[in-house]
Amino acid sequence: MSGRPDVGAFVVAGRSLDRSTGEAAFTYRLGDDEFTERLALDPALLTGPVPAQLDAALDLVHLVTGTSYYKLAAPGRVTVERPVTAAQLAVARAAYTHGLGEFAAVNRLPVPHRVEFDVEVREPGPAPAGGTRGALLPVGGGKDSALALVVIPDGTALAVNPTGAQRDVARAAGVPLVEVRRRLDPLLAERTAQGGLNGHVPVTAINSSIATLVAVLGGYDPVVFANERSADEETLTVDGAGVNHQYSKSYEFERFFAAAAAEVGTGYFSLTRQLSELATVAAVAALPLRADILSCNRSYTQRHLGGQAEQRWCLHCDKCLFTFLCFAVFLTPAEAQGMFGGNPLADPSLADGFRKLWATEKPFDCVGERAESAAAMAHLAASRSWGDAAVVRELGAEAAAAAEVTGATVARFLPPRGEHAIPERHLQSLQRVLAGARSAVA
Numbered sequence: 001m002s003g004r005p006d007v008g009a010f011v012v013a014g015r016s017l018d019r020s021t022g023e024a025a026f027t028y029r030l031g032d033d034e035f036t037e038r039l040a041l042d043p044a045l046l047t048g049p050v051p052a053q054l055d056a057a058l059d060l061v062h063l064v065t066g067t068s069y070y071k072l073a074a075p076g077r078v079t080v081e082r083p084v085t086a087a088q089l090a091v092a093r094a095a096y097t098h099g100l101g102e103f104a105a106v107n108r109l110p111v112p113h114r115v116e117f118d119v120e121v122r123e124p125g126p127a128p129a130g131g132t133r134g135a136l137l138p139v140g141g142g143k144d145s146a147l148a149l150v151v152i153p154d155g156t157a158l159a160v161n162p163t164g165a166q167r168d169v170a171r172a173a174g175v176p177l178v179e180v181r182r183r184l185d186p187l188l189a190e191r192t193a194q195g196g197l198n199g200h201v202p203v204t205a206i207n208s209s210i211a212t213l214v215a216v217l218g219g220y221d222p223v224v225f226a227n228e229r230s231a232d233e234e235t236l237t238v239d240g241a242g243v244n245h246q247y248s249k250s251y252e253f254e255r256f257f258a259a260a261a262a263e264v265g266t267g268y269f270s271l272t273r274q275l276s277e278l279a280t281v282a283a284v285a286a287l288p289l290r291a292d293i294l295s296c297n298r299s300y301t302q303r304h305l306g307g308q309a310e311q312r313w314c315l316h317c318d319k320c321l322f323t324f325l326c327f328a329v330f331l332t333p334a335e336a337q338g339m340f341g342g343n344p345l346a347d348p349s350l351a352d353g354f355r356k357l358w359a360t361e362k363p364f365d366c367v368g369e370r371a372e373s374a375a376a377m378a379h380l381a382a383s384r385s386w387g388d389a390a391v392v393r394e395l396g397a398e399a400a401a402a403a404e405v406t407g408a409t410v411a412r413f414l415p416p417r418g419e420h421a422i423p424e425r426h427l428q429s430l431q432r433v434l435a436g437a438r439s440a441v442a
């Protein structure tokens with residue numbers, strides 16, 4: 001950390017919830033600066049009696065959301081003014097260390113990023129009963145959470161910083177939507193522009209904590225994310241240490257978070273944990289809902305909040321290329337063109353972008369495993385309908401060679417596998433939807 005001014009520890013300071021307006025405020029200090037992040041919660045969530053576990057749910061948001069401000073100087077020390085439970089501390093450790101792994105790598109800080117916490121650890125309160133209003137399904141607007149809406153159609157969707165895409169997909173699935181607006185302290189952008197460190201934050205950890213708070217206030221249980229198995233693969237390795245852009249979507253993080261969520265009476269799991277990206281796409285490609293999804297991350301920047309910019313597939317970013325590649329396996333070129341509004345596999349200038357999907361250093365984006373990208377491209381090269389597309393012609397042979405190293409084929413990525421924490425009832429519903437999709441494709 002040499003070369004950076006010593007600002008002392010990052011302080012997780014006060015927080016409040018105004019029950020009349022629905023505004024929750026979370027304050028932090030870094031050096032001489034004070035930052036307050038605000039959540040606008042639907043006041044309808046706040047009309048009932050105060051839940052016993054509200055304080056603990058607010059603490060979880062407070063801890064995790066601090067990563068955005070901590071990263072300005074990344075001092076390696078965090079002081080938390082309120083006592084937290086051991087499970088909450090484990091979530092915070094994971095979020096500030098591995099969750100900021102990409103940030104550390106990009107800023108050439110030591111990897112793994114190490115953080116010491118100065119905090120009093122308290123015992124958790126008595127285990128509360130879960131809510132009775134059914135599942136809360138956080139939605140990102142893309143394919144994974146769209147699948148969850150189909151598998152659990154009696155749930156309630158949640159959008160943090162909703163955009164048109166999230167509203168469209170919830171509406172198309174016929175699921176009610178709870179919206180939470182998140183406002184970063186404007187001083188963060190000012191300090192970043194003045195040279196503060198910047199980089200990726202563990203946004204799924206942040207969304208998880210907000211979802212848990214909404215579940216506690218609204219009486220929902222469980223909180224069901226849609227984080228796929230492929231999210232466990234590291235993006236790159238630095239000095240032997242794995243760095244994962246999607247760390248807070250990993251199963252490791254899920255287990256830390258589930259323990260803290262259980263303390264506030266909320267189940268927490270990922271419905272798609274056993275699925276590769278290809279398996280999820282195989283299912284979504286067979287659903288009418290595919291027309292309503294939007295996975296392009298460029299469409300979810302702060303600029304798009306409040307509808308200041310049009311949301312569409314940019315068809316150039318890593319996530320668009322990856323998502324198109326996967327859907328192409330299950331759609332004809334005409335169907336894919338209709339869904340995405342273009343065909344990047346026909347554009348030879350994008351060949352390098354596709355090739356990066358199975359390179360040793362994957363893009364810092366939500367893309368699948370290297371082997372599944374290579375297998376998907378090799379599959380297209382062998383197909384009659386896609387084999388002539390310019391990019392497929394250029395990359396087919398090298399993708400097939402890359403896939404062969406691990407014996408990867410599309411078929412091998414389709415069966416669910418690996419550890420998960422999905423309750424039996426939801427697992428069966430998922431299996432029904434997957435089986436229905438398979439017969440639609442056959």
Ligand SMILES: CC(=O)N[C@H]1[C@@H](OP(=O)(O)OP(=O)(O)OC[C@H]2O[C@@H](n3ccc(=O)[nH]c3=O)[C@H](O)[C@@H]2O)O[C@H](CO)[C@@H](O)[C@@H]1O[C@H](C)C(=O)N[C@@H](C)C(=O)N[C@@H](CCC(=O)O)C(=O)O
Nearest residue numbers: 068199200201202203204246248249297300301302365366
């Ligand atoms: C939309 C997006 O991908 N943004 C990433 C991008 O930020 P950019 O500057 O292009 O735009 P904004 O998101 O509007 O951010 C403006 C500044 O604000 C900072 N910031 C933003 C959100 C936040 O919670 N805290 C913040 O401090 C941000 O640093 C900017 O200075 O590049 C950033 C740096 O790499 C990324 O951190 C931005 O990612 C967002 C936090 C985000 O929501 N990204 C998701 C679409 C995303 O990456 N999801 C992952 C899930 C993995 C995980 O859980 O970490 C995925 O799809 O793989």
Ligand SMILES: Nc1ncnc2c1ncn2[C@@H]1O[C@H](COP(=O)(O)OP(=O)(O)OP(=O)(O)O)[C@@H](O)[C@H]1O
Nearest residue numbers: 138139140141142143144145158159160225226295
């Ligand atoms: N803004 C958000 N509000 C609430 N939940 C979100 C939000 N963004 C993402 N999520 C949750 O986090 C999970 C991971 O995000 P991710 O962006 O990978 O998924 P997605 O939008 O469902 O699919 P895709 O990978 O196609 O974008 C989502 O499945 C969803 O459960």
